[in-house]
Amino acid sequence: MSVSQSQAQKSSRLGLIIVGDEILSGRRQDKHLSKIIEMVGARGLQLSWVEILSDDxxxxxxxxxxxxxSGDIVLSCGGIGATPDDHTRQAAAAALDLPLELHPEAREQITLRCAETAAKGQGSADMSTPENLQRxxxxxxxxxxxxxxxxxxRIPGFFIRNHSFVPGFPVMxxxxxxxxxxxxxxxLVRSKPSVEQSFIVYNMPESRITPALEALEQKWPGVRAxxxxxxxxxGGAPHIELGVKGDQDLVGAALEYxxxxxxxxxxKFELGSS
Structure with missing residues (x-):
């Protein structure tokens, strides 16, 4: 990777696309968002945006x-199969004005998969059969x-222009x-992961604390309030959770401020306090 590519990646946002009519209709509950937030967070990263899209x-x-x-780094889950309701591969090609091609490594991996299942008595290793041609x-x-x-x-996903496309099945x-x-x-993985700390206050309108939040971000550019x-x-009392998130070396001082x-x-930091 060139220096310019690396710098471009470091300035890019990280986005997630989840594809599936079944998510939007409620037939299935999405499991990707919470897991991927955990996954990227463990690497000191954070999602900037998420879209849930239908199979259209x-x-x-x-x-x-x-x-x-946008130049963003994008993770996309779902819609890369070969049934009529899968459109992500075709949509990615159309978005880039590129043709679809049978990738030689994908062909090799799918062929190996068919041979493995045939050895277990399921299907055929002959790649000229209608079923294997469909695969x-x-x-x-x-x-x-x-x-x-x-x-x-073995059925691979694909990567192109900072977009990674994988199946919708979480196990894959x-x-x-x-x-x-x-x-x-x-x-991009940070040796010191981002951390988040917060506290609760009562009897404090947001408008009063907002200038302090703005000043904090100017004072500590690596921290977000x-x-x-x-x-x-x-039934609880009205309150505000105030906090900071960012580099663990900076968060402590920013939170104290x-x-x-x-x-x-x-x-007031406790109900009934004077």
């Missing part, structure tokens, strides 16, 4: 055209793609994305 080729093409143009369709990727190995059943998708993060983006107000849902500012501005 035109919609997917439009969304991918935007994400390719080979899963190896057609936009021209210039690289494969993402699939340790579960998660190890494939971990491999992607640890090989393609190893230079946050304010999460509650209006007292579930924010706590001191909240106290100076009259915040």
């Amino acid at each position: 080729r035109a919609l997917l093409t439009e969304a991918l055209r935007r994400s390719f143009a 080979l369709n899963m190896g057609y990727f936009p021209k210039g793609s690289e494969i993402i190995p699939n340790p579960y059943n 998708a998660w190890p494939m994305l971990e491999w992607t993060l640890d090989t393609r983006y190893a230079d 946050f304010s999460l107000p509650s209006v007292g849902e579930g 924010l706590r001191n500012e909240a106290a100076r501005l009259g915040a």
Whole structure:
């Protein structure tokens, strides 16, 4: 990887696309978001955005055209099979104005998979059968793609222009994305992971503490401040959760500053405190 490519990656945001009508209709509950937040967080990274999209080729093409143009690093789960309701491979090719090609490594891996299942008495190793020709369709990727190995059943995903496309099945998708993060983006993994700390205040309007949040981010550029107000849902008292997140070497001092500012501005840290 060139220095310019590495610098471009370090300035890129990290996005997640989850594809599937079954998620939007409620037939299945999404499992990817929470797991991938955990996965990237363990590597000192953080998602900047998430989109959940239906299996609609035109919609997917439009969304991918935007994400390719953004320069963001994108992880995409779902829709790369070879049934009529799978459109992600075709949409990625259309978004890039590229043809689909049978990737030679994908062909090899799918052929090996068919041989392995045939050895167990399931199907045939003859790649000219209609079933195996259909399986080979899963190896057609936009021209210039690289494969993402699939340790579960060998059927690969694909990588092109900082986009990684994997199946929707968590048992396949998660190890494939971990491999992607640890090989393609190893230079992004932080030796000191991002941390988050917060505290609760009462009787403090957000408008009063906002200037302190803005000043904090100017004072510590590697830290982001946050304010999460509650209006007292579930019978609790209205309050604000104030906090900071970022480099673990900076968060402690930034949190102390924010706590001191909240106290100076009259915040109460316990109900009934004076």
